Amino acid sequence: MKDYFKNVWLGVWTALIGMRITIDHLFRKNVTVQYPNVHPKDKAGWMDMPSNARNRLYVDMDECNGCNSCARACPVNCISIETVRSVPGDAPPPLASGGKRNLWVSQFEIDFTKCCFCSLCTEACPTGAIVMTTEFEYSSYNRYDLVYNFVKLQNSMSDEKIAEVKEKWAEHQKEKKKEAVEPK
Amino acid sequence: MEEANFVFNMIGENWIAFAIISLLPMIFLLAYALIAILGELKISAFIQERLGPMRTGPWGIIQPVAEVVKLLQKEDITPDSANKPLFNLAPFIMFAASYAGFAVIPFSSYFVPSGINLGLFFLLAVGSLGIIGLLMGGWASNNKYSLLGGLRAVAQIVSYEIPAAMVILTIAVMAGSLDLQEIIRQQSGWFWNWFVFGGSGGWIKIIFLPFSFIMCIIYIIASLAETNRTPFDIPEGESELVAGYHTEYSGMKFAMFFFAEYANMFIVSAIITIIFFGGWNSPFGDFMGGPIWGVFWFVSKAFVFVFLQIWLRWTLPRLRVDQLMYVSWKVLLPFSFVCFLALSLLVMLK
Ligand code: SF4
Ligand code: SF4
Numbered sequence: 001m002k003d004y005f006k007n008v009w010l011g012v013w014t015a016l017i018g019m020r021i022t023i024d025h026l027f028r029k030n031v032t033v034q035y036p037n038v039h040p041k042d043k044a045g046w047m048d049m050p051s052n053a054r055n056r057l058y059v060d061m062d063e064c065n066g067c068n069s070c071a072r073a074c075p076v077n078c079i080s081i082e083t084v085r086s087v088p089g090d091a092p093p094p095l096a097s098g099g100k101r102n103l104w105v106s107q108f109e110i111d112f113t114k115c116c117f118c119s120l121c122t123e124a125c126p127t128g129a130i131v132m133t134t135e136f137e138y139s140s141y142n143r144y145d146l147v148y149n150f151v152k153l154q155n156s157m158s159d160e161k162i163a164e165v166k167e168k169w170a171e172h173q174k175e176k177k178k179e180a181v182e183p184k
Numbered sequence: 185m186e187e188a189n190f191v192f193n194m195i196g197e198n199w200i201a202f203a204i205i206s207l208l209p210m211i212f213l214l215a216y217a218l219i220a221i222l223g224e225l226k227i228s229a230f231i232q233e234r235l236g237p238m239r240t241g242p243w244g245i246i247q248p249v250a251e252v253v254k255l256l257q258k259e260d261i262t263p264d265s266a267n268k269p270l271f272n273l274a275p276f277i278m279f280a281a282s283y284a285g286f287a288v289i290p291f292s293s294y295f296v297p298s299g300i301n302l303g304l305f306f307l308l309a310v311g312s313l314g315i316i317g318l319l320m321g322g323w324a325s326n327n328k329y330s331l332l333g334g335l336r337a338v339a340q341i342v343s344y345e346i347p348a349a350m351v352i353l354t355i356a357v358m359a360g361s362l363d364l365q366e367i368i369r370q371q372s373g374w375f376w377n378w379f380v381f382g383g384s385g386g387w388i389k390i391i392f393l394p395f396s397f398i399m400c401i402i403y404i405i406a407s408l409a410e411t412n413r414t415p416f417d418i419p420e421g422e423s424e425l426v427a428g429y430h431t432e433y434s435g436m437k438f439a440m441f442f443f444a445e446y447a448n449m450f451i452v453s454a455i456i457t458i459i460f461f462g463g464w465n466s467p468f469g470d471f472m473g474g475p476i477w478g479v480f481w482f483v484s485k486a487f488v489f490v491f492l493q494i495w496l497r498w499t500l501p502r503l504r505v506d507q508l509m510y511v512s513w514k515v516l517l518p519f520s521f522v523c524f525l526a527l528s529l530l531v532m533l534k
Contacts, residue, residue, distance in 0.1 A: 018499040019495060025232070031234075
């Protein structure tokens with residue numbers, strides 16, 4: 001009997017609590033914006049997109065050490081990275097944040113037609129080179145325009161430079177082989 | 185009591201007067217439906233901190249017109265295996281039943297479409313006529329979801345009719361009349377004369393205030409269930425039954441179900457207003473009294489309850505079927521019996 005009255009009372013009381021919450025939200029400021037007319041970033045009081053927003057990725061090539069973690073984390077395999085190992089004495093410039101680098105990143109492609117914006121790559125990156133930006137308006141008439149090669153875009157390595165380091169590495173390999181065949 | 189009806193006073197009792205009287209609620213209903221649809225869209229948006237419709241007209245205020253036009257243009261599909269006569273008849277019965285309720289709603293002391301002195305009883309009777317439309321539509325669609333929705337609607341409405349009838353019985357005891365105008369007249373004066381505050385009478389009624397409050401809450405809950413509004417929208421729960429009894433309906437016929445639902449919302453709000461909140465009476469004695477202000481008070485009070493229904497819809501989740509029956513038979517019914525006895529005692533003491 002006591003339980004019954006308690007149950008009824010709780011039913012009424014929790015409904016009232018819920019109604020108080022919804023009436024409170026009724027008079028709050030809207031969080032959405034009238035999108036094409038107002039950009040979310042322009043909304044008064046917003047510094048940036050919401051922290052959980054998923055938008056276009058950006059890779060800072062000065063920070064990327066070519067570890068391939070992002071490509072391995074990606075569930076749809078839309079990141080393809082090519083690296084060239086550096087020969088001793090000709091290491092690439094260190095990371096902007098100071099870390100050492102042993103690999104030349106000769107290609108860093110993200111295919112945004114495949115990307116599902118899960119943000120797993122940004123979590124896997126050890127140096128914080130790959131990040132989500134606030135840019136989401138980048139539709140295109142040609143789907144090949146959506147394959148971004150960040151090496152080309154940021155011009156972190158010119159084609160000649162890539163050819164040069166590749167050749168250096170090939171030579172280094174040859175020398176090593178020779179050394180293995182005819183030891184001193 | 186001589187019936188006061190301003191249309192009869194102006195142009196006499198001829199067929200034009202009857203036509204006008206039967207069309208006036210329809211005009212009101214159309215205007216109300218547009219406002220209520222917009223209200224539903226906007227209130228739901230604001231509760232979820234969205235903007236709601238914004239494109240049609242300034243701030244989207246002609247969105248309901250667009251919705252109605254869209255519904256009317258759509259193809260009217262009748263499924264091959266449906267029972268055509270019943271299928272086509274159902275929305276009309278549903279709508280006629282809700283519109284019939286308007287026949288006795290007193291909008292003002294000088295306007296009630298039909299001043300029969302069994303108004304309360306009439307409302308109760310035609311209020312449950314709509315179930316036939318629901319079940320007919322659900323059954324004739326020849327679709328398992330529709331049938332389930334129709335059956336659930338009947339189970340639900342029949343169960344909730346009983347607490348609602350208990351409340352109406354109590355009001356009949358308190359007012360000593362089933363005539364809606366008479367019930368409203370007894371609540372005239374200040375707002376503490378309303379039946380939700382125990383009706384007019386001496387200070388003894390203070391002891392009975394909780395009972396009349398509970399009665400009012402019982403009626404609000406039961407009326408939500410009778411109009412199939414959330415949290416009692418089990419007959420049309422989209423997550424389990426697609427759209428319940430109107431799954432197979434489209435275009436014009438769907439619009440009629442939709443319209444009937446909104447008309448029902450207004451009718452139950454009007455009943456709450458009439459039996460608990462003084463109908464067209466001004467809350468402040470003679471302040472802004474009279475027949476013209478009466479319309480204003482009546483409509484605004486009713487809109488408060490329409491708002492309450494919309495507000496509840498965006499607050500509470502849907503009940504399970506067993507919880508639905510529990511609320512009706514094990515909670516509302518015993519409480520309404522106790523309150524009925526208590527309020528009858530009050531009437532004897534007065
Ligand atoms: S956001 Fe997800 S899908 Fe897109 S590149 Fe990163 S890991 Fe791959
Ligand atoms: S995880 Fe970071 S550092 Fe490693 S390859 Fe990807 S972007 Fe470069």
